[in-house]
Amino acid sequence: MQKVPFCTAILLFLLPCVVFAGELKGRITDAKGEPLPFATVYVKGSTIGTAANASAEYRLPLTPGKYKINCQYIGFQQVVFDVEIKGDEVVAHNFSLKEQALEIKNVVIKANAEDPAYAIIRKAIKKRKFYQKQVSEFQSSIYMKTVVRNRDMPEQIFGIKLVGNDEVLAESQGGGADSNNLGIMYLSEQEIDYYNDGKRARTIIRSVRESGDPNGLGLPEVPPVVSFYDNNVNPLWGITERGCISPISENALLYYKYKYEGEFIQDGYTINKIKVTPRRLYEPLFQGTIYIVDKEWAIHSLDMILTKTANLTMIDTLRIEQTYLPLKKDVWIIKNQVQYPTVKLFGFDIAINFIAVYDNQKVNEPIPDSLFQDKITSSYEADATDKDSSYWQNKRLLPLEDDEKRDYKKKDSTYAKYTSPEYRDSMRVRGNKFSPSKLIMGGYSYRSKGIKHTFSTNSALGGMVSYNTVEGLSVSPQVRWAGMLDTGKYMKSVVRARYGFGNTHFNTYGRLSYLNTNRAWRTRKWEIGVEGGKYLFQYNPRNTITPLYNTFTTIAYAHNYMKLYERWTAAAFFEQNFGNGFKWSLKAGYQRRMPVSNTSFFTIVNDERTRWTNNVPATLDKVVWEEHDAALVKVELSYQPGIKYIQYPKFKSPQYSKWPVFRAQYEKGVPGIANSKSDFDRWLFAISDYMDMKLLGGIEYNASIGGFLNKNYVSLPDMMHVADNQLVLASPYLRSFQLAPYYMYSNVADMYGELHLEYNLNGFLTNKLPVFRRARWNVVTGANTLYMDNGNYYAEAYVGIDNLGYKIFRFLRVDVVRSWDSFNNTGWGVRIGIDQGMIGLVSGVSVNEDNEKFEW
Template sequence: MKTTLSTLLFLCLFAGGAFALTIKGKITDETGAALPFATVLEKGTANGTSANGDGYYTLELSNGAHTLSCQYIGYKTVTKQVNGDATTTVNFQLNPQTLEVKEVTVKANGEDPAYPIMRKVIERRKYHEQLIRTLESDIYLKGTLRLQSKITSFMGKKLKVNDQDAVNDGLGLDSTGKGIIYLLEQYTQYAFKAPSKEYTRVVSVRQSGDPQGLGFNTMPPIINIYANNIKIMEGLNERGFISPANSNAFLYYRYKFLGSYMEGDRMINKIQVTPKRKFEPLFTGYVYVVDDEWVFQSVELTLGKESQIQNIDTLRLEQYYVPVAKDVWTIHSQVLYPVLNILGINISGNFLTAYKNMKINQPISDDRFAGKIISSYDSSATERSAAYWDTLRPVPLETDEVKDYRVKDSLYTFKKAKQDSLSRIPSRELGVGAFLLSGPTIKVGKNTWSMRPLISSIAYNTVEGLNATLGLRWDHRINEDKVYALELLNRYGFSNSRYNALLKYNYALQDPAWKGRTWRFGLQGGQYVYQLNNNDPITPLINEAYTLFGGQNYMKLYQARLGRFNVSREWGNGLKASLGLAYEQRLPLENTTDYTFSDKQKVNLTPNQPGTLPLFEAHKAAVINASISYQPGWKYTQYPKYKSPQSSDAPVFTARYTKGIPNIFDSKSDFDKWSAEVEHKIRMRLLGRLDYRVMAGGFLNRNYVGIPDMKHLFGNQTFLANPYLNSFQLAPYYKYSNTADFYVQAHAEWHLGGLLTNKIPVFRRLDWYLVGGSNALYINKDNYYAEVFVGLENIGIKMVRFGRVDLIAGYESGKGKPSVGVRIGFGEVLWQLLGVKNTRGE
């Protein structure tokens, strides 16, 4: 019975497909030029399609008679009758829309007729914004990025002809250096339920040159032009963009009535939208308003550098809406046109999303959104054939896109075979740059041997004098989910004549079915040198420079003979925990050299024992520490072979506990230290973003606390900024170290984005942004430290933006006048290069 029903169903589907009416054609203007992404609709329905960039379209209909309307922003709609049961060619030629400017009565205040029209749109803004309570739709996405000129130079360096040709071949470009560098097609089924439930099922995805490409786990959003503040996509502007239909739009925009025209029995008003002020997150362009219904029929809006857009140069948004019921208009197609210039490389593109089989405001069961899976892929999503895409694709491929698939897919097969053959051949990075900065490496199969770079291997301090560290590492990847590493650090101080060696073993295990769900184990043993504050507030290289040039030996060291074990677990759902055990024999160290480049600077040198701390005495310490952290609200994408988490915008809560255990192998440590903290980033749209970290802690027991176990501030006495939300940028390194019963520590930063600086001519063109905030520690009324700062961030050019400069005032207990200083930050890249830790640990 089941087989019979399946056969009948197949025959019915086959019959329906065999006798379907397929309409094909091209859409051009009056000169014969293609009208890219024009819309063709079956009149009286929401069924339709979009043309490709060359103006060609394909539309599937049922057999019989139909009325087609072809529409393009700024052009007259053309209607044609079709009747058939096979493939039929229907071409459309559209003429520019003739706008009729009616006689209007100009009021005494000289108000343009666009203003009363936009008032009525804004009055109904909230209705249209919240109109769609549920939505189900099939969505087809095609995204293309094209190189617009030959790559002749990179980062200011002119490339040789052979290198230019190699780049062309590697990217699959033509002889002129133009061509497609990214091509993606994706078909998904999307469901939405107000206010915020979403689910995306990726049925199929195809990326040129990468058969394993996964595309977008969630589709580019349907941009709600009626929202007061519009977020188009990540990375463009954290403040969002102000809609032309914003409730306070007249404070931001000027409107000009350009005329009206009839489309069927509806009058469409064309209105020009212009920002009142430059360098605000505002659009420029045109909106088309349906008279009497006061709804957008289409929009054509552009963002540019004067809109404070980031990472790209311009972005044009085109949307076309269709009526599906009385007073209900829904999106039919959306196209985004990005243009960017990266280091002299000009790229432009288009991302078309077409919507079909829409169901609006119909009941959707909450079971559709059950669990925390926001997106899932069909098991064969990346394995669909070219024939499958030919039958599914609602928008024909352009000529160069057809070629790109053919060339890139063949190139991928060739490169994959070549990589497989080369994988057995050792690869080496043994150049001068590798030895100096990144570290030389040799890789053979699953094994990688490496050495620490010289920049972090040769250093100078007043305790060891010139010291050299030979760091050797072996990584072995058992498989994609299991890897272990063995590292040996050999360190010798030429002034104190001490050799230290530390052996480390680390093992990581990744759940193959759940990315981010991992176990990590670590073992350490040997003798080594550590800073009194184990969070390493100053790096060896910076300390070396300050010591040699200024006689300021900020780094304070001790020696430990130790054994450590730690284990950490991440559940891949926002929860993670760690446990560590350590036994150390801690020994004090003293300065053994006073060498500086200038004898005058020697008077600035200080003992290795900070004067603000108790005397460091040799002792043994058995310590256990534990931490747990949780961020609620994580959601997931179910890929064909694994689940991948997506973190939320919720706060991160963390608790830590450290216990010094006495009388174990003569351990003298006897203390209980705790801390709890919350860290959060709050997006405030036009007001920017507020980041904060607040923590409290203290010692429940402090019978014996070694200096490394005290509560230390992450201080800073150099001109280079330490990691933000973690540091006190002017605080002396050990002045506020303590064993207090209770303390409170807080860090807050307000990132204003373009707010305020967009009023300053120089800064608004440079896209430099204001940042301000405060760091504070409070123990009691007689022991506190606070600093306030204001600075500029986003310093740099184009997409290379990592600089920040702050002016800081520090207020200390018992001190009348604040200390004032400037700190320069270069972000994560420099911190990693210099070995700066950006940890939140205690």
Template sequence: MMKYLLLSLLLFVAVQTQATLIKGTVSNQKGERLPFATVMIKGTTNGVTTNADGVYHLEVAAGSYTIVCQYMGYKKVEKAVQATGAEVQADFVLEPVSLQIREVVIKSGGEDPAYAIIRQAIKKRSFYQQQVKKYTVDTYMKLQAKMRKMPKKVFGQKIDTEDVGVDSTGKGIFGLSESVTRVSYEAPNTKLDVISSRQSGGGLGFSIPATISFYDNNVEAITSQLGPRGFISPISENAIFYYKYRLEGSFMDDGKLVNKIKVIPRRKYEPLFAGHIFITEDDWRIHSTDLMLTKEYQLELLDTLVIRQTHVPVTPEVWRTKDQVVYLALKMFGFDVVGNSVQVYSNYNLHPVFPKGFFNKVIMKYEKDAAQRGLQYWDSIRPVPLEADEARDFKVKDSIAQARRDSSRSRYHLDSLRKKPQPVKLDDVVLNGWGHTWYFRRDTTIQAHRFNMRSLIRGLSYNTVEGVSMVIEPSVTFSLPNRRVLTWTNNVRYGFNNTHLNAYTGLRLFGNNEDGFGSRNVWTLEGGKKVQQFNRENPIGPIMNSLYTLLLKENYMKLYEIWFTRAQFSRNFQNAMHLSAEVNYESRIPVENTTDFVVFKDARKTFTPNHPQELAALPFEREQVLTVSGMLRYQPGQRFIEYPRYKQAIGSKYPTFTLQYTKGFIDGDFDKWKFSVRDDMNFKLLGALQYNLSAGGFFNNKSVSIPDLQHFNGNQTFYNIKYVNSFQLAPYYQYSTSAGFYAAANVEHHFNGLLTNKIPLFNRLKWNLVAGSNAFYVNRANNYVEVFAGLENIFKVIRVDVVAGYQSQADTRIGVRVGFGGILGSAFRFE
């Protein structure tokens, strides 16, 4: 009898605790579905959000609930629901709020009543910004990126729709991920614990919630790349100088009066929002937002970015963000892309207790099984139902990925890979480079050795020592056991005019990376004969030197030949410290000019000797020099993302420090040191500052040859890319020294639209001002200062500087330099 009573009791408890699925749609009175509406359990912050089709799913335990549905611009609706285990259908039909227009008489020269509300909100801004000292919250985030149109080629390169992840017409979802992250905050620290994460096709998805706070004076919209200066909040300290406001009406929400205020930028080309902000009466807090950024208001890369937020009370005194939806649109280079990010916040705890040491250098940590959650888990926790095409995308791409993983273990797959080598085409040999892959099986996986060859065109150059020079660089990468990698590189160079053949080879072994991302040992051994510049930092590249030599009869590149052997060990540590040690033997051979061929002859000009003319008093003869050197680079305060198998450093607010030391032996007898500090600092509205400060010299300079001098990277061409590491108008070798001490500074400030956004034409083009100075000091006779101002972000990639250079023993120089700079400038480089 007792047995049956216990079974009956267990059955009763199971029925009573069985979860109930409440599902439905949210639409307006016209039958139009309302996307991303908020559906919550009354009296809590637990709830869900409708998807783009206005569909929601809410799972609750058995009991009686009042379900609240709200959507910006519509009246809040409540429904009583009895959850008994069976599925419950609860559809919501919302009607627009009836905006009450206040009877306020605006006298001549008066202002809209919205300004009084905004001033009150500004007064309360810092209070609400700092109101909550600590909390935890669970955040669900779904990201979707969809291609509406895609070109067949970009910059002459054919695009494979399969690689992008869209259909044969170039349309469809190409990016889809979802994650659940617990956010823990205790001023001023934040820590993210990723409970689960996945992306369509397998692997970890994007899991960093981009919570946007309009209580901040300066708002970062997702990432600084979209606006390096940030964007001014409509209730920032000085917002009234940037915005106009109009009160469009008020409505009641749970007994509280809410004001709908239109936000209007006063001027174009400032980093400003447009749209609506909803402010509650009396307590003057943000109720919700519907704000937009466009290219006219300093939005970069994207055409539009819309941010919609709903705030709800966690307690009567504290309101927090319940959901945030970000829409984006982009048309560039023939691509037409739209996307959205949906974030739903739940389980706020305003009084958490954090153990000692909880906040540390790891600011984001993935649970070990974060990427291993099954479909049943995701269906049970997802607060935003997948749209039909999203569910299809997950199913199809996950299946394809699994099939590929299964196939990769099969003999058939291995054989098919071996039977389908990529054919070598003439244009690849000449223009693009080519290679071959050998597939093989190791344990249960298929791995590969790869052969690569640079294109012939990239190996062609011209200089006055070799004439036409051809470089061939074949390399082979070997996949070794335990995730180690060995690369075998070769360099064969032939000068057609001096008929010198130079060749060297090298091996580089990369450790197994078992103790963390980037934390590995690297051993390098190479030797042979090669040609190199006297300044090993290569201040002028082969392309620019070839152009100047052939077209303008200026041979700036100065070379010598060496037989050499070099051994190096380096290690990257998990704390982002980098350590290296090197032994290098060189048998140096001077070389001379062997050709004076130019395309455009100019009798007024003659080529300078290959020996740097600025160092004519310092002889360079055959010599043997052995150097032993070490380098330590460290950036303190590193923060990390901890993945299940490794850590990844993500930067620090502190600068990077580098210490170098070199000792010379045999024909060389010197001790050389250098200490440098480098940093990038973003001051948001005031722009960004970059600097590189260094000091160094020779403790001992008994015998220092030209290659071992301290060289300052000069530049005598119109083109420069070594910003914050060069002197734009300085001759290449005029200031080279073996002095006991020198100091150098490179500083530049990127205004990022701070001044040019007020100048007609420039503000439309988004050409930004950059200015700075480069200087070094050795002694009274050897010093140099230059100042420059220029424009960058021209066509998103070009930078043009006007430079004035001053040296105490020479006349002031004026010049123009062109390089790459701007939002996309770093992606373009050629030397």
């Protein structure tokens, strides 16, 4: 290996500390003049370099001096160019690379003999841990460019004409599209310092520019360096649920086939080219080419691709290109990484480029511990968004392509238009337009000028119109209001009215609160408020059946599952979220509870009389239920340790934690206050978590234990009610019981416990079955158990198929459930699960925040 002259070495040492004065630039092509996008250009013997852009144009800032410049591209011969930079001159030089001539030496191919690639791969696998662990501390400067392009689109979607639509065209052209609505959808550039001490990582974003938004923040975290030295590779923020198996993982020979394609010499190293193909389709496996350094058995470079046959979840393909450089003996460091995800959906063809150029890398040099304090994984410099175009003209390592230049110019010029008060007000007026579909599906909303006030209603499918045997036909409109008092300070209210045509009762309920949010710390807030009125409530405060479901089962099957009571309420509450994983709430109130009876019995079935049930559940008919008053106090705490943060220029935002969520709750019925009869003490402790088992799938659990310390007077609404379900539509799997009859297992036990456990194989085992792997179905299994003192219990187990649907819209699952209990009751059933985020208004257990807050 050629030594670097002493003077050049000194110059390279000083290079990062001074301002670049000169520049080397040009274009990189093959022998036929075809561009070689993202080729690597670097100063020989150093970590200083750059990469070409998608048009194969490059620029390399340099201080005055003499240099040997290496240019290389995967599959092509390396070229070395001697250059001298004088002052601030710009030297133009185009590189022309020839395809790499491969030699096959000392290899005798015999029939049925093992391909020579396997011996090379075995040696690379043997040394995998060495390279995985050799870099205990790593730091680097990174230039990153993110480009999202729309390459094709349908003529119309969901009835909206896209091609030839002047309004759509005007807005898309303002966003950088061409006359065919194609072009750049998103463009950003970032300068980043990256630090990793082997256990902790920290990203510092020095500067960022986002096309069309001078305050744009780009990506807060760099796409991770995809380390193929890891057994399980998780590229691009986990686009596969199980991760992917590296071509040199410990068990790679069980998953891949290899073919030796030859070798070549570069800088004194012998580089082996090996073709990699999966042994089976529909497993998380790569295909492509990997180059292994002979004798050292390190990765020299690679070009790998994942397709739908690797069970990608959100994208169609992902291509990864990496280039490594020798820093010193046995130390190869990442120089360039380009990831190309593509998405094809409903006629759209979206291509994304994440280009990361690593510069000034340092290996195993001490990193100040202060960089990893405060649990911040990524942060922005205060002036990160203040750099102008002239700054970027001098700093960017990848020259802009023609369409990128146009995109910056067009979007920056139209920014003022799309952020002007006039334009925003026109969008507000458009959004305020009323339509019957809004009232039916999602509710109507109205925003005032300046967004100082917002009003919204519930929808017909969300419970505005329903039917139950207590009220008959019920109309229950709801109006929400939020008003901004000051920056981060709001007044909020919810008003509900309800009229039953069967019992002729008119009820109203309201809630008024003050919300104070911390603009410098997202999710850090507190809220104080009052609520009161008279309304109908379910005995089970978990609201295990929604008005829409109950309307259907009552009219279609004469199953009036929803059981209601009427109450007057006056209450006050306080809630606080510290933004660090800890939150708590306190609520105190006084209630008058009044039994109600069935008044209406409309159904379309003929044997309805054998199906109707009283409004008091038959399993609880011996529980004392009378009109009474109740004074109640409830406190709840929740904590998830280990929360990580991103520090943006103007605020901090919590992100994630690997720890479980711990929750504690205590509720007391206080006798003797006015006419309060309630006299009980109930407690609960719960823990929930998700455990990622990589290729084996994932396990999620929710466990709780609780009981009554005192139960002198426990009324129906104060009992421990489980989240039961008798509908074919599944209730949330980790919070409920799929076959438990309503109110069958409500209790006042001194001690009770719940465990909800689910194992999603995420393709493990089932990818061996042709039908499952082509359809991308996953097997899921689990169990739900309830224990009450005196040996009483209820349990159920289920197995099902998850990930049913089309393309990215996979929100369905089907389960077969078997149940049994200590009373010798057994049952089985089929449940159809719908993702709660997709179903929204008609979920099995209430996900409406206001509903939950109104309940106890």
